[in-house]
Amino acid sequence: MDFEAWWLIFLPLLFALGWMAARFDIKQMLSETRNLPDSYFRGLNFLLNEEPDRAIDAFVEVAKLDPETTELHFALGSLFRRRGEMERAIRVHQSLLFREDLPIAQRDHAQHELAQDYLKAGMLDRAEEAFSVLKDTSFALPALRALIRIYESEHDWARAITAVQTLRKLVDEPVPQLVHYHCEQAQAHLAEKPPNIEQARAALALAERAVDQAQMSGPTPAFVRVSMLNAGIAASLQDLKQQQYFLESVLNQAPEFAGLIAAELFDNYIAQGQAAKGLQRLQEHYQQHPSLDLFNVVFRGLRAQQGVEQAWTFARQALQLHPSLLGLDRLLEAELAQKPGAEQGATQSPIPGADLTLLRRLINRHTQRLDRYICSACGFQARSYYWQCPGCNAWETYKPRRLEELE
Template structure:
C-alpha cells in the first residue's frame, strides 16, 4: 500500500479530536458529581451499611435540596412504609402527585405507592378509591388483587367477585378463593329472615364453575364446601334423596371432612327409618379414616340405638386402635350425661371386671378434661390461630382453607 502525504495531517487530527472528546466527557462527569449533594453519597453509604435511620435522614436532606429527584422520593416512600412510618410515606407520595409536571408513568407509580400506603395503614376506603383509579393503568392486575383482599376484609362478596372477574379478564390465573366468595353469598342468602333459595342455588352454581376453573377440570370432584352447602340446601327444600347423594359424595371424594357432616348423614337416614344403614356406612368409613368427630357421632348413635354396653364396646375397640384422650373425654362426658352407671369397664388384678360408679366416671372425666382442653382445637396452618370450631377462613390471618378438619391431638399423632 502506497503512503499518502495527507495521512500526516489526518492522523494527528483524529488523535486531537479524540482527546478533546475525552476531556469533554470527564468535565461533564465531574460537573454532574459536583451537582450531587454530599448527603446523597452519605445516604448511599448508610444504606449499604444497613443504617436505615441515618440513610433516611440523608436522603430527606437531598430531597429538600432538589425536589425534582422523583426516584429518590419513591425510594424514600418505600423505606418509610417498610419501617412502618406510614404517615411519612403518604406525605412523600402525595407530594409527588401534587406536581403538575410529573410524567404520566410516574404519576401512576405514585398513585400505586399511595394506595399501598393506605392499605398498609388500614385506611381501606382510601385504598379502595386509589386502586380503583389504577384499573386502566399498567398496575391494573396488582390493583385488582389488592381490591380482592380489601373486599374480603369488608366481607363485600359481590364486589370481591366482580374484582375476580375483572382480574381473570386481564390475566389467565385461577383465583381459588372465589369458590368461597360464592359460598359466602349463598350462606348470606340462606341466613335471611326468609331464606332466598333461588339466590343460594345460583351462588352455588357459580361456586361450582369457579371450582372447575381453579382445578382446570370439570371432572374433578366439587369443592367439599359446595357439597356441604348443597346438602343443606336440599334439606331446606325437603329433598332427602338429594341431600343424601351430596353427603355420600363427601364420603367418597373428601374422606377427611366426613366428621363435619356425620351427624347430618345419620339424621338423613333416621328420617327414612334407615339409621342402622347409615351407621354401618359411617363405621366402615371410620375404620379407613378415623377422626374424633366421627368417633363421637358413632359412639352416641350406638348408645342411642343399641344401648350403653354396645357403645362402650365400640369405644374401647376404637381407642385401642387409635388412642385418644379427647375420645375418652367425649366418651366419659356422654356417660355422665346419661347419669347411669357404666357397664363393666376396668379389669381388676384378679381378672374380674369392676363397674365404675357415676362418681368414678366424673372424677376420671374432670382429670382428663384439664389436659384435653388445649387439644380440643382446630389450628390454622398459616398463623397458628386456634379455634373451638372449624372455619373455612382463618379469623386470625384471613387465609382460606388453612384449617384441617382434625383437631390438634389428631394432627400430633
C-alpha cells in the same frame, strides 16, 4: 490473510478517543457527586452502620433539598410503609402526586404506592378509590388483585365476583376462590328469614359452573362446600332423601371431610327412622377413614342408641388402633354429658373405680392445644373449620383434621 501496515495508523487514534471518553466520564461523575448534598452521604453512612432511623432522617433532608429526586421519594415511602409509619408514607406519596411536572409513568407509580399505603393503614374506602383510578394504567393488574382483597374483607361478594371476571380477561389463570364467592352468597341467602331458596340455588349453580371452569380434579374443598350447601337447601325444604344424597356424596367422593358432615348425616338418618343404619354407615366409614370428629359422632350415637357397653367397646377398639388423647377426652366429655350433675362429684363409669370427672379434667388440660384446625399457609389455629383463614385470608388452607392428627 495479508496484513496491511496502514491499519496501524488507527491504533493511536482509537487509544486517544478511549482516553478522552474515560476522562469525560470521570469528570461527569465527579461533577454529579459534588452536586449531591452532604445529607445523602450521611444517609448512606448510617445505612452501612445499620442505623436505619438516622438514615431515613438524612434522606428526608435530601428530598427536601432536592424535590427532583423522585426515586428517593419512592424509596422513603416504601420504607415508611414497611415500618408501619403510614401517615409519613402517605404524605411522601401525596407530595409526589401534587407535582404538576411529574411524568405520567411516575404519577401512576405514586398513585399505586399511595393506594397500598391506604390499604395497609386499613383505610379501605380510600384504598378502593385509589386502586380504581389505576384500571387503565400499567398497574391495572396488581390494582385489580388488591381490589379483590378489599371486596373480600368487606364481604362484598358481588363486586368481588365482577372483579375476578375482569381479572380473567386480563390473565388466563384459574381463580379457585371464585367458587367460594358464590358459596358465600348462597350461604347468605340460606341465612335469611325465611331462607331465599331460589337465590341460593342460583348462586350454587354458578358455583358449580366455576368448579367446572377451574377444571378442579379430585375431592376439592370447593366440591365439599357446594355439596354441604345443597344439603342445607334440601334440609330447608325438608327433603330428607335429597339431603342424604348430598351428604353421602361427600362420604363417597371426599372421605377425609367426613368429620364435617357426620353429625348432620346421622341426624338425617334418625329423622328417617334409620338410626341403626346410619351408625353402621358411619362406623364402616370410620374403619376406612378414621378421624377424631367422626369418632366423636359415632361414640355419641352408640351411647344414645345402643347403650354404654356398645359405645365403650367401640371406643376401646378405636383408641387401640389409633391412640389419641383428644379422642379419650371426647368420649369422657360425652359420658359426663349423659349424667347431669356429674361435675359435682365422682361419676359412675364403665371403668370400675374411675372418677371420670377428675380423669377428664386431667386429660383436658393437655388436649386444649390439640383441639384445633391449623392453616397450612400462616399457622393460624382455630377451633372451628374455615374455608378462608381468618389470619392470612387465604382460601382452602385448612385440612379437615385436628392438630393432634397432623402431628
